[in-house]
Amino acid sequence: MSTSPSARDSAAYPYQAVFIPFPFVCFTLALLTDLAYWQTANLMWTNFSAWLLFAGLVGGAVGLLAGLLDLVRPRTRPLRPGLLVILLYLVILALAIFNSLLHAGDGWTAIVPYGLATSAVTFVLMLFTAALSSRKYARLAWRI
Numbered sequence: 001m002s003t004s005p006s007a008r009d010s011a012a013y014p015y016q017a018v019f020i021p022f023p024f025v026c027f028t029l030a031l032l033t034d035l036a037y038w039q040t041a042n043l044m045w046t047n048f049s050a051w052l053l054f055a056g057l058v059g060g061a062v063g064l065l066a067g068l069l070d071l072v073r074p075r076t077r078p079l080r081p082g083l084l085v086i087l088l089y090l091v092i093l094a095l096a097i098f099n100s101l102l103h104a105g106d107g108w109t110a111i112v113p114y115g116l117a118t119s120a121v122t123f124v125l126m127l128f129t130a131a132l133s134s135r136k137y138a139r140l141a142w143r144i
Contacts, residue, residue, distance in 0.1 A: 014076040017143065019063035020089070024126050026056030027096055031119040037111055042111045046111055049119075053100040079132055088129040096123045 030052040037045035067086070070076045083087075102110060114130040 003103075014069050014070045014079050015066035016063050017079070019059055019066050022059035023056035023063065023093070023096070024130070026052045026059060027092070027119070027122050029128060030056065030099070031116075031123045034111060034119045035118045038116055041108065049101070049111070049115070050103045051101060053096055057093065057096055057100060058064055060089075060096065062088075064093070085129055085132050088125060088132070090128065092125050095125065 030049045033045045033048040033052060036042075037049065043070040067081075067089075070080060095118060099115060099122060102118060104110070105115075
């Protein structure tokens with residue numbers, strides 16, 4: 001029994017690629033809600049930021065587990081991220097954990113100087129990681 005090329009290609013799709021965008025979106029929205037809190041001082045935005053950070057961390061943990069599963073699958077070898085990208089993913093998750101602890105504080109001083117800066121650094125690292133990841137996928141597109 002032979003499989004069609006499209007069935008073979010979909011079987012090689014890495015699981016982590018499904019879950020990795022979720023924390024990126026949540027951490028970006030956490031930066032936007034931190035900026036909204038900085039401008040309005042409405043406590044609603046701190047709650048949004050805390051929940052977005054939590055949801056992003058849960059999605060990141062699931063993405064990390066999916067990435068470990070992809071390491072075992074030999075068919076995903078060409079689509080695996082490089083070591084630098086994996087380390088940057090881990091740094092992003094560590095920064096998000098630290099940011100979540102900062103957001104657990106109470107009031108303006110918990111968010112504005114350090115929580116906002118940590119959210120911004122996390123966002124910049126996510127952009128850099130996405131750029132590094134896209135370079136590998138662009139090179140692979142020429143091979144297909």
